Amino acid sequence: MSHEELQQIQYTDASQEDVGEEKVKQTKRGVFFILLSSLFFALMGIFVRLSGDLPTFQKCFFRNLVAAVVAFALLCKSRSFKIKKGCLPALLARSIAGTVGIVCNFYAIDHLNVADASILNKLSPFFAILFSALILRERAGWKNWLLIAVAFFGALFVVKPTFSIEHTLPALIGVLGGLGAGLAYTFVHYLGGKGERTAMIVFFFSAFSCLSVLPMTIIQFQPMQFLQVVFLLLAGLCASAAQFSITAAYSCAPAREISVFDYSQVLFSAILGMIVLGEFPDYISVIGYVIIIGAAIAKYLLALREYQKNKKNGAGTR
Numbered sequence: 172m173s174h175e176e177l178q179q180i181q182y183t184d185a186s187q188e189d190v191g192e193e194k195v196k197q198t199k200r201g202v203f204f205i206l207l208s209s210l211f212f213a214l215m216g217i218f219v220r221l222s223g224d225l226p227t228f229q230k231c232f233f234r235n236l237v238a239a240v241v242a243f244a245l246l247c248k249s250r251s252f253k254i255k256k257g258c259l260p261a262l263l264a265r266s267i268a269g270t271v272g273i274v275c276n277f278y279a280i281d282h283l284n285v286a287d288a289s290i291l292n293k294l295s296p297f298f299a300i301l302f303s304a305l306i307l308r309e310r311a312g313w314k315n316w317l318l319i320a321v322a323f324f325g326a327l328f329v330v331k332p333t334f335s336i337e338h339t340l341p342a343l344i345g346v347l348g349g350l351g352a353g354l355a356y357t358f359v360h361y362l363g364g365k366g367e368r369t370a371m372i373v374f375f376f377s378a379f380s381c382l383s384v385l386p387m388t389i390i391q392f393q394p395m396q397f398l399q400v401v402f403l404l405l406a407g408l409c410a411s412a413a414q415f416s417i418t419a420a421y422s423c424a425p426a427r428e429i430s431v432f433d434y435s436q437v438l439f440s441a442i443l444g445m446i447v448l449g450e451f452p453d454y455i456s457v458i459g460y461v462i463i464i465g466a467a468i469a470k471y472l473l474a475l476r477e478y479q480k481n482k483k484n485g486a487g488t489r
Contacts, residue, residue, distance in 0.1 A: 203420075204416045205435075207420075208433070211412045211413035212413045212439075213285075213289065213439035214409045217443050218406035219406050220281065220448060221402045221447070228384040228388045229393065230277050231274050231384050233406070234406050234407045235377040235384075235407070237404060238377040238414065242371075242373040243378075255368075255371075258367045262358075262367070262376075263379070265359055266379035267379075268358065269352070269355035271347070271351035272295075276345065279291060279345030283345060287345070288345050290437050290460050290464075291342065291345035291346050292349050293349065293433070293467070294326060295352035296353065296356070297466070297470075298349060300315050300319060301319060301353070321462065322467070326463065328455050328456060329456050329460070330342035330343060330345075330346065355376075437460055
């Protein structure tokens with residue numbers, strides 16, 4: 172082997188090592204941003220509770236108003252409010268589903284432990300698999316369907332269905348919130364594939380949601396104290412920060428590598444609920460958390476394994 176060939180091999184190895192190191196760094200950044208997003212979503216739930224006994228629609232209006240202003244500012248900066256061709260129907264569908272999801276989630280936060288409301292909302296990835304198969308015609312293997320069944324089995328421990336409407340109804344509404352979020356994420360995935368901008372998706376949804384809940388907000392409006400306004404504005408700021416943090420996370424690393432860390436929101440919600448609100452989830456709910464998070468980890472490992480298998484097969488055919 173000549174000196175030049177040896178140098179070329181060493182250079183190639185060094186280049187591959189640099190690429191590997193950069194990928195690790197990007198994955199670490201992705202994990203950091205998704206953990207940050209989870210913390211902000213957990214803080215949002217706490218601030219929603221701290222805002223007191225206000226109508227759910229009123230809380231949703233202020234939360235989405237802040238997000239709409241932030242997204243509008245970003246669109247103004249880009250100097251473009253143009254919607255991608257063919258994306259309007261999906262934007263409308265995403266906004267309707269997202270509005271249902273957020274109203275139900277806020278109702279659950281007001282009537283359940285914040286950790287319980289958080290884990291029920293985290294059923295959304297499993298609903299996303301279901302809706303992706305039904306709407307986008309994306310195939311889901313039997314293992315994914317099994318994990319969906321396991322996740323809903325875990326949800327029963329959190330819902331704890333009884334004849335007591337006082338607990339069961341808010342829990343079922345929390346599940347409906349997860350369904351709405353899952354359907355919304357399905358359309359977000361579709362819009363991302365069409366090249367629609369994140370700022371436009373966030374602005375369209377936030378503005379649509381504000382207008383949708385405005386009539387009920389006016390009808391049920393309750394005067395707010397200064398501190399309640401502050402808490403609602405903080406909830407909106409945290410929600411906006413969470414949205415952009417999770418966007419940054421998935422820009423750094425693919426979902427298959429970091430999505431499971433999104434379930435840290437349940438841990439953050441439980442800790443903040445204990446510290447700030449004095450809420451302690453019962454052992455039955457904790458069993459539900461373990462089952463749902465376990466199903467999420469299995470889903471993550473399954474997706475990672477499929478990716479590595481496809482990558483290996485792709486490399487072998489070249």
